[in-house]
Amino acid sequence: MIPQDTIVALATASGSGAIAIIRISGADAITIAASVFQSVSGKDITRQKTHTLHLGHIQEDTKIYDQVLLSLFKGTNSYTGENTVEISCHGSVYIQQQIIQLLLRKGCRMANAGEFTLRAFLNGKLDLSQAEAVADLIASDNEASHQIAMQQMRGGFSNEIAKLREELLNFASLIELELDFAEEDVEFADRSQFYELLSRIEFVLKRLIDSFAVGNVIKNGIPVAIVGEPNVGKSTLLNALLNEERAIVSDIAGTTRDTIEDELVINGIGFRFIDTAGIRETEDVVESIGIRKTFEKIEQAQVVVYLFDATQFGIAGSGIRVEIEKIKNQFPLKPLLIIGNKADKLTDAQKLEAVTDIPELLLISAKENSGVETLKDKLMSFVNTGALRNNETIVTNTRHYDSLIKALEEIQKVQFGMHSGIPADLLAIDIRQALYHFGEITGSVSNDELLGNIFANFCIGK
Structure with missing residues (x-):
């Protein structure tokens, strides 16, 4: 049921700023706004055209709260599909609260989280996948996640799903019609065309499902665990990657006793680097906890970077190879990058010996920032961004993935x-179920519990 009351909320971030925007939406939005707004030109905003701006004051009787710019959106010509007013006031927290409280006294109620977008969905301005993309767009923190959210909000994903659903629905209608003429043994649905349609739908669904692996990475970032013996330069490498002194660096083995995490965006993809405590035998209780957490972080990571001191390769090469094999055996499905640090201290002969012994080895100097860009390129090689470059639909939402x-x-x-x-009657049952799951994605099929779960994660003013 579409709500009929009028809601209000702060649409900009909370706190002080140059400008704040207070949004009102509902049947009485314009009437309520008119009761507190005095135009400098004396205009009655209830008589003005949609999509117009008006300068004036928010006031109650003779008390003036602020000089504001009022934006007017009438009826279906608004984001929510109902009368909407946006008041751009000065960004003082006091002014914001005073205006909102005034509007509440005049008949508005405070909006729930995501209620403006929920109304847009209920009024047919957005389908459900587009509404969810609004939240993804607000949360996007890199180029790739922003691009995917924009594509989905503009209907790229939902249009593809809607087209498949419509074609399937047409055939389903014909098969349902056959059931009404079961005694005559007639076929209205061309079975060869139906075979072709099902094959095409299967192909598209598999492509969309496969894209979720990439989409999830783009949306949430790739966790990368940096592991190795103590004092080989893991913290220095993290600092070099992030280009800041994020981790404590010292010559004392075991300085990093807990995991340190930070994120770096490489070519629009987020990587969450986790600097872990060194892997070694120790009787130190605190350090032992850190080492246990290291293995937990490796379990959570999608990529593992094993770092060792390249200057010690000639002395401890066998031990390094054992550690590498241990990680490979324990985590066989995780990509492993083997990095030899402090390469600036090696002779050419020593470098050749190390690379010959471990062909996949990458030699770097974190302290001198040498080889770090090559490491970034290696990390990017684990991300399939072809779909993104080709502007294909990429699934990032777990709910959509489950329905697909x-x-x-x-x-x-x-x-x-x-x-x-x-x-045909048994075929019709499975077809109806497929249509149901298509409808779940776009919101053609929904319930109050589902909508509540989705929009509860929105910010209040959206």
């Missing part, structure tokens, strides 16, 4: 049923 998986299962059941020659 279920839709694919139902489509495959229909394919199996057609090959097996099962009756």
Whole structure:
């Protein structure tokens, strides 16, 4: 049910600033705003055209709160699809609160989290996947996540899903019609065309499902664990990657006793680097806890960087190889980058010996910032950004991913049923289920609990 009351909230970030925007939406938005707004030109804003700006004062009786700029959006010509007013006032927290409290006294209520976007969805201005993209756009912190959110908000993903759903719905209608003429044994749906459609839907669904691995990385970043013996330069490497003194560096083994995390954006992709405590045998209780956490962080990471002191390779080469094999055996599915640090102290002969012994080895000097850019290139090689470059649809939402998986299962059941020659009434059941899961994505099928869970994660003014 579409709400009929009028809501208000601060649409800009809380706190002081140059300008703040207070948003009002609902059937009485313009009337309520008119009751507290006095135009400098004496205009009655209830009689003004949509998408117009008006300079004036917010006041109550003779008390003036602020000089403001009022934006007017009438009826369906607004973000929410209902009468909307935005008041741009000075950014004092006191002024913001005074105006909001005044509007509450005049008949507004405080908006719930995401309620403006919820109303946009309920009024047909956005489908559900586009509404969720609004939250992703606000949360985007790198170029890639911003690009995906923009594409989804503009309907790229939902249009693709809606087109497949419409084609499937047309065939489903024909099959349902056949059930009404079951005794006549007629076929209204061309089975060869239906086979082709199902194959095409299966192909698209698999592509979208496969894109989730990339989308999840782009949205949440790639966790990278930096591991190795104590005092080999893990903290120095982290500082070099981040280009700041984020981690404490000293010559004392075991200085890093807890994990340190920070994020770096490389070519639009976020990488979360985790500098861990060194891996070694120790009787120090605190350091032992740090080492245990190291293995926990490796478990959570998608990429592991094993770092060792390249100057010690000639002395401890066998031990280094053992550690590398230990990580490979314990985490066989995780990409492993083997990095020899302090390469600036090696002779050419020593460098050749190390690379010959470990062909995948990358020699760097974190202190001199040598080889760090090559390391970044290696990290980027683990990310498949081809879909992003080709502007293909990429799935980043776990809810969408789950619905796509279920839709694919139902489509495959229909394919199996057609090959097996099962009756049309049984085929129709699986087709309805596939349509249901398509509808879950765009919001054609929804319930109050689902909507509550989605919009609860929005900020109040959106």
